[in-house]
Amino acid sequence: MKAAFLCEFTTIRSTFAQLAIIYLIIGVVLGVAMESLVALTACIGAMTPFLIIFTLAGYDATNGWERFRACLPVSRGAIVASRYAIVLVATLAMIALSCILALALGALAPMLPLSASTAESLAEQADLSLLLISGLGGSGIVLLVSALVLPFLIRFGMNKAMRIVPVVVMLAILLAIASFSQLAELGAVAQLLHDTVENPASQPLVIAGTVVAVLAIYVISFLAAVRLYRSKEL
Numbered sequence: 001m002k003a004a005f006l007c008e009f010t011t012i013r014s015t016f017a018q019l020a021i022i023y024l025i026i027g028v029v030l031g032v033a034m035e036s037l038v039a040l041t042a043c044i045g046a047m048t049p050f051l052i053i054f055t056l057a058g059y060d061a062t063n064g065w066e067r068f069r070a071c072l073p074v075s076r077g078a079i080v081a082s083r084y085a086i087v088l089v090a091t092l093a094m095i096a097l098s099c100i101l102a103l104a105l106g107a108l109a110p111m112l113p114l115s116a117s118t119a120e121s122l123a124e125q126a127d128l129s130l131l132l133i134s135g136l137g138g139s140g141i142v143l144l145v146s147a148l149v150l151p152f153l154i155r156f157g158m159n160k161a162m163r164i165v166p167v168v169v170m171l172a173i174l175l176a177i178a179s180f181s182q183l184a185e186l187g188a189v190a191q192l193l194h195d196t197v198e199n200p201a202s203q204p205l206v207i208a209g210t211v212v213a214v215l216a217i218y219v220i221s222f223l224a225a226v227r228l229y230r231s232k233e234l
Contacts, residue, residue, distance in 0.1 A: 004074045004082035008056065011065075015055050016090060019048070020097060027101045035118045037102040037125040042138035044098035048091045049139060049146045056083065057158040066157070077226050080154060084222045087146065095135035102131050133207060140214045147221035155228035 023044050031040040060066040069079060106126025109119040125131075152161040 001078045001081055003072070004069075004078040005085055007069065007072070007074075008082045008086040011059050012052065012056060012086060012090070016052075016093075019051060020094070023047075023094065023097065024101060027098060028105060031102065031105050031122065032114065032118065035121040037106055037122055037131060038134040040102050040105070041095065041098040041131045041135035045091065045095045045135040045137070045139035046142045048094040049087055049142045052087050052090045053146055053150060053153065054158070056086070057153045057161075061158050076229050080222065080226045080229050083154065084150065084218065084225070087150075088143075088218070091139045091143065095132070095139060098135055099128060099131045102126065103128065136207070136211065140210060143214055143218060147218050150221055151225040151228050154225045155232055 027040045027044055030043055031037055034040075070076070103126050106122050109122035112119065114122075149161075152164050155161075156164065
């Protein structure tokens with residue numbers, strides 16, 4: 001597992017550094033333009049998983065890299081685990097980077113050539129817990145979609161998977177819409193959920209439960225990807 005993870009990290013290292021620089025620029029522009037540090041962290045958290053996934057999938061399809069990696073003394077389960085791990089680690093690293101950037105921008109806002117309202121808005125939002133929640137929320141939504149996409153990318157490769165992934169994502173969206181519609185019809189349940197989310201005392205539990213649910217779906221996706229990859233002919 002360690003060798004496979006280091007192999008993935010070596011592959012993505014230069015791209016990851018480039019993304020960090022790009023995110024710094026995007027983050028400053030987005031935060032100032034929208035007068036929102038919350039949007040800054042949420043956007044960076046949401047962009048990272050897909051960028052990492054498709055960058056690695058692109059490398060797999062280049063110069064027979066996937067076949068070469070499969071010839072290394074590493075199990076296929078470890079190869080899949082390293083792919084899931086590097087996406088998760090990269091996402092958490094970018095969330096941390098976005099929070100540091102947001103806090104720095106909030107602290108420096110009164111000294112920057114910004115309007116008084118913009119500087120005040122940025123300074124008010126420089127709260128670490130709020131920024132972490134927004135970053136985790138943005139990345140969590142995309143990680144759920146990534147959990148649907150990754151098994152197909154790993155099993156079929158990027159070229160073939162792109163014929164399947166849009167269909168799977170659309171079906172998932174339709175299923176989510178149908179589920180929310182059914183939930184809305186249950187007025188008491190919907191009201192209870194709304195009150196629970198809006199209650200400050202229960203919000204830490206809601207956040208923790210959401211993180212656990214996302215990670216559980218991510219693990220299920222990983223187990224499915226391992227089964228699919230073991231049957232793949234390289």
